[in-house]
Amino acid sequence: MKNRSISGEHLIRFRKRLEDEERSAATVEKYLRDVAQFASFLAGGVVTKASVARWKERLLEEGQSPSTVNGKLTALDRFLAFAGWADCRVRHLKLQRRLFRDSDRELTREEYGRLVAAAGAAGKERLELLLESVCATGVRVSEVRYLTVEAAQRGRAEISLKGKIRAILIPGKLCRKLLKYARKQKIASGEIFLTRGGKSLSRKQIWAEMKGLCQKAGVASSKVFPHNLRHLFARTFYRACRDVAKLADVLGHSSIETTRIYLISTGAEHARALERLRLVS
Structure with a gap:
């Protein structure tokens, strides 16, 4: 686990992977932004399943909507799979299908x-x-x-x-x-x-x-x-x-x-x- 820290080089290579997969520019920027937010939350700490779970809880404590939290977890899931740390992924929030919009x-x-x-x-x-x-x-x-x-x-x-x-x-x-x-x-x-x-x-x-x-x-x-x-x-x-x-x-x-x-x-x-x-x- 001691080598599982997110560096600038990780993000550069992750960007290239997303671009190679022909993801849209908006998707690339969102995924990188969300992963960078998680890295900031870690403050230099290592990536573990527990740290991802804590970030998930922090997002909810901040009042972010369940769909927003799940969107950020999706971006992080993609990064963790890319980095070979898929075992650190956590479950997404279960959402009831919306019956109507605001x-x-x-x-x-x-x-x-x-x-x-x-x-x-x-x-x-x-x-x-x-x-x-x-x-x-x-x-x-x-x-x-x-x-x-x-x-x-x-x-x-x-x-x-x-x-x-x-x-x-x-x-x-x-x-x-x-x-x-x-x-x-x-x-x-x-x-x-x-x-x-x-x-x-x-x-x-x-x-x-x-x-x-x-x-x-x-x-x-x-x-x-x-x-x-x-x-x-x-x-x-x-x-x-x-x-x-x-x-x-x-x-x-x-x-x-x-x-x-x-x-x-x-x-x-x-x-x-x-x-x-x-x-x-």
Whole structure:
């Protein structure tokens, strides 16, 4: 056990392993951040099953949600397996499947419309089109780079992520808007959403620009982040086709159980469903 301490070299090699596995940039950064947090908790101590259990308890004492704690343990599990210390892993918390989500986190279609309008009114053409592109196709923010001039011309994008390739259709009206924007920006081929310097937009930049619309659009900041546009797409798509398997394919999910999370109703919707039961005289 005396050699089981986490060093900077460990983290460098762990990063390379994750990148070799073609994990998304966001996943790589999250895993490294969580492992670094555990290393800070150890304060130079050795990694043992007991120390991992203490960290788990500390996270709960700090008031972190069970799902957040499990997410951090997942990252640590991956690192421990990489380091050859899998015997130090501890059990995750058992979670009951959520029946409904908090309404203060769910972006409505009307609020989405206000965000798009606010971006247009502020002269933020790129952001306005980006919001529509993510919400109309359901792509992850890390997949925006696949919305290219060629994809808009074909009406479909080929997305390669996490070792999987899937094709998504791009609505005709969106294709026309993307090509019009590309011509205006003098982009003849390749990625459409670029910085002024011609680089891909980062997740952080997209997140910050979206947050900048909150006050003008009158939408709570807790609802405004890129992945919520994907959630809105999923709910809207499902209401139109009622096919969770097809939706899972469109979203690029390996498991339908993951897709089900996107379709959880709000507390208000759940309450209305209970009222319709009419079980109280």
